[in-house]
Amino acid sequence: SQQGEEDPQALSIQEGENATMNCSYKTSINNLQWYRQNSGRGLVHLILIRSNEREKHSGRLRVTLDTSKKSSSLLITASRAADTASYFCAPRDTGRRALTFGSGTRLQVQP
Amino acid sequence: NAGVTQTPKFQVLKTGQSMTLQCAQDMNHEYMSWYRQDPGMGLRLIHYSVGAGITDQGEVPNGYNVSRSTTEDFPLRLLSAAPSQTSVYFCASMKGVNSPLHFGNGTRLTVT
Numbered sequence: 296s297q298q299g300e301e302d303p304q305a306l307s308i309q310e311g312e313n314a315t316m317n318c319s320y321k322t323s324i325n326n327l328q329w330y331r332q333n334s335g336r337g338l339v340h341l342i343l344i345r346s347n348e349r350e351k352h353s354g355r356l357r358v359t360l361d362t363s364k365k366s367s368s369l370l371i372t373a374s375r376a377a378d379t380a381s382y383f384c385a386p387r388d389t390g391r392r393a394l395t396f397g398s399g400t401r402l403q404v405q406p
Numbered sequence: 407n408a409g410v411t412q413t414p415k416f417q418v419l420k421t422g423q424s425m426t427l428q429c430a431q432d433m434n435h436e437y438m439s440w441y442r443q444d445p446g447m448g449l450r451l452i453h454y455s456v457g458a459g460i461t462d463q464g465e466v467p468n469g470y471n472v473s474r475s476t477t478e479d480f481p482l483r484l485l486s487a488a489p490s491q492t493s494v495y496f497c498a499s500m501k502g503v504n505s506p507l508h509f510g511n512g513t514r515l516t517v518t
Contacts (some may be wrong), residue, residue, distance in 0.1 A: 337509030
């Protein structure tokens with residue numbers, strides 16, 4: 296199964312600013328998922344966007360998916376210090392159950 | 407529901423020792439998987455299972471064994487620990503292909 300590649304590897308912003316992270320993948324997908332990991336903890340699921348969806352919102356999170364470009368983006372609006380974490384995308388291959396992860400984007404929100 | 411429970415939380419082994427990392431979920435999920443995460447890195451898939459009695463290899467299976475005798479449990483066995491297996495190990499489970507993964511809190515393993 297494929298893994299997504301997140302970009303940038305690291306991002307540092309001020310509280311209140313928006314944070315945008317990008318994900319690229321290689322093959323056809325069933326869905327694409329975004330996860331957050333706080334230091335030393337297990338990953339927490341944020342949003343799942345299906346291949347036939349273009350945009351999805353959850354609170355301050357906005358995810359877009361462009362299957363023609365094989366890319367997705369995660370936007371966190373009005374960031375808070377508590378948003379400091381690593382963020383991972385996980386594209387799910389069509390017909391495959393195993394989910395693999397890239398190296399993530401490390402977001403630092405300065406208070 | 408307790409979700410995904412991993413034990414132990416911490417473990418120190420000497421090179422050559424064997425041990426089993428336990429993982430249990432109470433959500434009746436068919437799919438379970440094991441990942442390892444090295445410092446500053448992403449997660450790498452070790453083994454996964456799509457149901458009781460069915461297991462498959464992930465990206466880095468060497469040195470690890472798994473079995474799935476029940477839906478609830480998915481133990482990971484280290485046969486002969488090596489320093490390269492020092493890592494944080496995460497277990498995760500999922501209901502179906504369009505469902506999210508639920509992660510445990512990890513087991514921090516050090517092999518000296």
